[in-house]
Amino acid sequence: MSDYSVSARDLSKKFGHGHHAVQAVDGVSFDVKKGELFGLIGPDGAGKTTLFRLLTSLMIPDSGTAVVEGFDTVKDYRQIRRIIGYMPGRFSLYQDLSVEENLKFFATLFGSTVAKSYDSIKPIYRYLEPFKKRMAGKLSGGMKQKLALCCALVHAPKVLFLDEPTTGVDPVSRKEFWEMLGTLQEQGISIVASTPYMNEAVRCHRIAFVQNGKVSECDTPENIRRRFPHAILAVKSRDTFTLLQDLRKFPGAHSCYSFGNYQHLYLHSGGGAGDAADRLRAYLEDKGHHDISIQPMEASIEDCFMLRMSKEGGRYGDV
Amino acid sequence: MGRKVLKYLLEKEFKQNLRNPIMLPLIIVLPLIQLVVLPFAATYEIRNVEMVIVDNDHSAFSRDLEQKIASSGYFRTRYHAPTYQEALSYIEKGDAAVVLEIPQHFENDLGDGRSAQVFLSVDAVDGTQASIVEAYLNGVIQDYAARTLREEALQSQVEVRNRKLPSRIQATAQMRFNPFLDYQTYMVPGILAMLLTLVGGILAALNISGERELGTLEQINVSPVRKSDYLLGKLIPFWIMGLLITLIGLGIAWLLYGLTPRGSLPTLLLFATIYNIGFTGFGLFLSSVSKSQQQAMFVAFFFLLIFFLMGGLFTPVSSMPHWAQYIVYLNPTWYLIDAMRLIILKGSGFAQLLDQFYAILSFAVFFNFLALITFRKTAK
Incomplete structure (x- = not known):
């Protein structure tokens, strides 16, 4: 057996x-x-x-x-x-x-x-x-x-x-x-x-x-x-709707998904998350966002799932 | 283990059926309503048929004939028209169903002993009514002609010998086993057969396809229960229900129409049971091959309609075209309706019903075989 x-x-x-x-x-x-x-x-x-x-x-x-x-x-x-x-x-x-x-x-x-x-x-x-x-x-x-x-x-x-x-x-x-x-x-x-x-x-x-x-x-x-390949930043601002769009256009962004009140931004590898967070804050202020909150975070299973969906499904990538 | 499983399967089916709020009323109300309403609705008796008369003779004889027809109670003289064309317009408008044209010299012809003709024109949109109207009216006219000639003969005895009476051979119909052509009596056995078909065909088809739709069938499929146990657990309640409905139906027929089977009750129940086993197999087969309750329902409905309409329930098989009569041989419902009528109205014994018995038995084996090979616990 x-x-x-x-x-x-x-x-x-x-x-x-x-x-x-x-x-x-x-x-x-x-x-x-x-x-x-x-x-x-x-x-x-x-x-x-x-x-x-x-x-x-x-x-x-x-x-x-x-x-x-x-x-x-x-x-x-x-x-x-x-x-x-x-x-x-x-x-x-x-x-x-x-x-x-x-x-x-x-x-x-x-x-x-x-x-x-x-x-x-x-x-x-x-x-x-x-x-x-x-x-x-x-x-x-x-x-x-x-x-x-x-x-x-x-x-x-x-x-x-x-x-x-x-x-x-x-x-x-x-x-x-x-x-x-x-x-x-x-x-x-x-x-x-x-x-x-x-x-x-x-x-x-x-x-x-x-x-x-x-x-x-x-x-x-x-x-x-542990194998999740990207650094993640959880981002929040007052205007949630435009935030997602702006985040996706951020140089260095791999992809971005909504998780409740927060947007999870997956960064291209290279460069520390802390460094990127500062650059992102400047970028978002420049775009006119207020009450910006940015926190680096560990990948959750949901992050792994979303990334996988976008890679192979295609269907979830544009959300 | 097998028997214990079957016992509980049955227990569960009965619990569910008894809890189904429409099931008990269905068993009692369905036969009651069908037996009360259908025999009257499906009657072939003709009353008060609207008639237009075109009297070209205007004689005592023609008026006499008119009166005679009117007094039969079957016909009502609504209009008189001067020409046939005009009379026909009444039929076209739907105001009348029959035109009776009495030709000129009607009285003379009849008086001289020559054969006299009247012209009959019947609205045949409803074919059954048309043929019955024609037969009734013919009867009245024949009767009139015969009587007139006899009266004439009595009046002048001498002349009769010289006169050639139109010789006629009259066939007298004697209705056996249902002497008054009582349609209620005639319909009852057929309706019992129909009820059995409904219980087996529709209820069984709905039940198993319902379990599939509910998802419980999947739970059962994944269990080690034997296919035969499961199917028997499903079918036995319907067999019992079919027997109950037959008995209740016979009771209602006795209460309403005073009709009791002339033949033996066990023979009747034997036929009913085997037929019922056949049709639960049919229902089971349909639900095995259908994906949903709706699909099973529609297919069952399609077949039952054919079985009923071609089963001699409303229209006699002998009046169907030849090709259709061959199809009737493949209709299990026809055999049962036939057997039921023979047992209930004629009192035929089992020995006289062997053909019907073997036919019904073959259908039962065939349908259940189909059900057994199509019902699968594992999907391909």
């Missing part, structure tokens, strides 16, 4: 034919270690969901292989279906069954019972227990996610696949949710989760950027941040 829980090798999947063909997954390879919390980060339409379908044996790849806990997703799909838990992107439980009934249903499907797996779902189920008679359709968004996670866990799987589990959920519930994933991972479950939220990506042990069906970088968030 290898140390890997999930191994994908050159996975490819195309939809449609001819001019309208879309290469949803394009030669993807990566490994997820046993007991690891692995994140797939990418924009909508990057191919994350298709990747999940391939890994969970719901779809047969055009080429390449995927192995989950030593089982091939095509040949050994029966074994795989016993040991994985999958939580699709959309809330997909029975709205007209109660919390309890949904759990019982999924436990029965996997030949288990709620009582048998109560211990493993308890950390999450305790949030839901007060509402166990309530219909799933009447739960709040956060509660629905917790129920879906419970249902994916109710047969004590070895690997958990979570497709954008926190999309459409409030920030508090999202935080809670990731804390639960941490607890599960401590119990030894390998978890593969996708998310479009960068602040969640740092909670993963390792992440992979997915873009246009390809995995472009795969490492720990820390290493990815």
